[in-house]
Amino acid sequence: MFRVALEAIITMTVLLVARAIITSIVRSISSTNFAGSRPQAESSSNSKTEERARTKGTLHRDPVCGTFVPETSPFRRDLAGSTFYYCSKACRESHSLVTHT
Numbered sequence: 473m474f475r476v477a478l479e480a481i482i483t484m485t486v487l488l489v490a491r492a493i494i495t496s497i498v499r500s501i502s503s504t505n506f507a508g509s510r511p512q513a514e515s516s517s518n519s520k521t522e523e524r525a526r527t528k529g530t531l532h533r534d535p536v537c538g539t540f541v542p543e544t545s546p547f548r549r550d551l552a553g554s555t556f557y558y559c560s561k562a563c564r565e566s567h568s569l570v571t572h573t
Contacts, residue, residue, distance in 0.1 A: 532557040536567045 529543035532555075539559045541547070547558035549568070558564040 534559045534563055536563040 531540040531542055533539070534541050535556055535558075537559060541557040541559050543557065545557050545559070547561055547564045549556050549558070549564060556564075556567065558567065
């Protein structure tokens with residue numbers, strides 16, 4: 473009985489150490505690849521800059537699904553003196569169905 477318990481403890485210890493070693497190796501490889509690809513991402517074309525520029529601004533909560541949407545969203549509606557911002561055309565249309573009925 474003592475031998476079984478001792479083998480179980482040793483096995484769990486070996487597995488935990490192996491997991492810690494593998495995790496540190498994977499993290500170091502991931503951080504190395506990420507750091508190595510960073511200069512490329514910064515020197516990419518202007519289209520990436522334009523994409524980021526479109527998402528700047530104050531965030532508003534979509535009244536239908538609850539996601540946060542930037543002020544620059546093309547899906548918005550002025551209704552009863554309030555401006556509603558939507559994440560998609562589907563959310564905008566479903567909100568109009570709810571507000572008009």
